[in-house]
Amino acid sequence: MTYVIGYVTAVPTVNREAFADHCRKASGVMTDLGAIRMVDVWGDDVPDGKVNDFKGAVAARPDETVCFGWMEFADKAAAETATDRMKSDPRMQALADMPFDGKRMIYGSFEALFEAGETVPGGYVDGFVIPVPDANREGYANLARASWRIFREHGAKRQVECWSDDVPRGEVTDFYRAAHAKDGEAIAFAFLEWPDKATRDAGMKAVMEDARMSDMPQEMPFDGKRMIYAGFAPV
Secondary structure: OEEEEEEEEEEHHHHHHHHHHHHHHHHHHHHHOOOOOEEEEEEEOOOOOOOHHHHOOOOOOEEEEEEEEEEEEEHHHHHHHHHHHHHHHHHHHHOOOOOOOHOOOOEEEEEEEEEEEEEOOOOOOEEEEEEEEEHHHHHHHHHHHHHHHHHHHHOOOEEEEEEEEOOOOOOOOOOOHHOOOOOOEEEEEEEEEEOHHHHHHHHHHHHOOOOHHHOOOOOOOOOHHOOOOEEEEEE
């Protein structure tokens, strides 16, 4: 199964092009160091939540846009080797002046519980961060397997559901605070990839209207009120 380093950032909206350039350069370095793939996407459909949301997750200001991203590795060992080498790579040191506030970036390492489909370069992404009780790990994976059939039939190209493995606590914010996680809960980091926004919008509407959704477990393996989600466009 793929190993994922996931992150969420708040980027000044005026820095979109600088952010895109930063991501392109970082992607080149990380793929050299062993990453299979690096994806960064720009907040496009980021709703306000009643309990929490992506904006609150990174303390985003009105003049900032929430960005979502991840790096994929063949396994945990490859990820650890790459991140160790990254610390001393002069190319990454040259990127130290970031076009966003790194203190409010949340990040962590996750192991994939379920992944299916094919990658979509430059596609539209739905990103999710979910607090899940440790005891419900398998139930969460089973829900992902069941939902993929429906998402796939309505246009989604790839679904990846990951479980927290090494998710640090931050000084300002972190994934646990972002998801209002309680003791005994893990963090699920997940994403759906679509060919484009139009397919995603039509597909999500069709999913919600699909009669098979009523066959899903009535008691979800997590508190949906604390799930944060948003749609992201390529930068």
